[in-house]
Every structure is written in structure tokens, then in C-alpha cells.
Amino acid sequence: MTNSTIKPKIGQCCDCPPGTPDQPITAGRCNSFHYKLHRSKVNAEKNKDKEKAPRTPIPKFSVRRKKENREYLIKRLQFLAQPGNQRCFIEGCNNRADTVEHTAGRWGKNYLDTSTWKPCCNFHNLELEKNSDLSEKYQLSKISGKKKIIKR
Numbered sequence: 083m084t085n086s087t088i089k090p091k092i093g094q095c096c097d098c099p100p101g102t103p104d105q106p107i108t109a110g111r112c113n114s115f116h117y118k119l120h121r122s123k124v125n126a127e128k129n130k131d132k133e134k135a136p137r138t139p140i141p142k143f144s145v146r147r148k149k150e151n152r153e154y155l156i157k158r159l160q161f162l163a164q165p166g167n168q169r170c171f172i173e174g175c176n177n178r179a180d181t182v183e184h185t186a187g188r189w190g191k192n193y194l195d196t197s198t199w200k201p202c203c204n205f206h207n208l209e210l211e212k213n214s215d216l217s218e219k220y221q222l223s224k225i226s227g228k229k230k231i232i233k234r
Contacts, residue, residue: 150193157194158182167201172220177203183210185221 092104095112097120111117143151161167162179170177179201186198200220202210210217 154194161196161199162201170203170206171200172206175203175206180204181207183207
């Protein structure tokens with residue numbers, strides 16, 4: 083028995099055979115079995131229409147971004163093939179550049195704007211995301227497009 087102040091309704095289940103003892107009921111059915119069976123049938127009727135409609139996943143890229151990605155792939159390979167863009171732009175790093183660092187972010191026009199691109203090795207590209215000091219030194223502000231303000 084629970085500590086609730088609400089007393090359970092006691093009575094005869096409409097689905098149980100006649101002569102069964104009175105028991106706690108919900109919506110005229112015994113709580114132990116028939117009410118749950120009744121609800122599963124009701125819910126199956128409700129969800130019958132939902133099963134007919136096929137689920138379509140949310141696309142990973144919009145139509146516009148798919149077009150931009152095709153153009154970006156070509157521009158990125160051309161950018162990294164230029165003689166001045168063969169090595170990582172980070173001071174002291176002489177690794178081969180295999181990615182493009184978007185110094186002003188990748189959204190909007192900056193995604194395809196080669197003036198905000200820098201050749202970068204994969205290690206430093208990931209390090210620029212993690213290390214805020216390195217980011218302040220080499221990346222531009224995404225708001226103003228100018229050098230980031232160093233907070234000390």
C-alpha cells in the first residue's frame with residue numbers, strides 16, 4: 083500500500099469473468115492486466131496511421147551547401163597545389179600543408195573566399211580549434227574580420 087491520500091477505486095472489472103472478487107480498477111478495468119491490455123489496443127489504433135508514413139531523415143547538407151562543397155573541393159585542391167601553399171603557415175612548422183585553415187570562419191562567403199584561407203597541416207588545424215592562444219595569434223575575429231583582441 084502506498085502513502086497516497088487518494089484511495090484507489092475498488093470494483094468489478096468489466097473484462098474479468100463474473101464472480102471475481104472486487105479489486106482496484108482504472109477506467110472500469112482491473113489494474114493488474116485488463117487496463118494495460120486495453121491501453122495497448124487503443125495506442126495501436128492511434129499509431130496505425132503513423133506507421134504508414136515513411137520516415138525521411140534530415141539531410142546532412144542543404145542543397146546550397148552541396149553545391150558549395152563541390153566548388154570548395156576543386157578550389158581547395160588548386161589552392162594547396164600552388165607553390166606558395168605547400169607548407170604549413172604556422173611559424174616553426176615545416177610540415178606539408180594538407181588542409182585549409184579558414185582564418186575568418188567557414189560560414190557565409192568565407193567558405194569559398196580564398197583571401198581568408200591559409201595552408202595548414204592537419205595537426206595545427208586541430209590545434210587552432212583547441213588552443214585559444216594559438217587561435218588569437220593566427221585567426222581573425224569572426225565578428226569584425228580583423229585581428230583578435232588578446233585578453234590578458
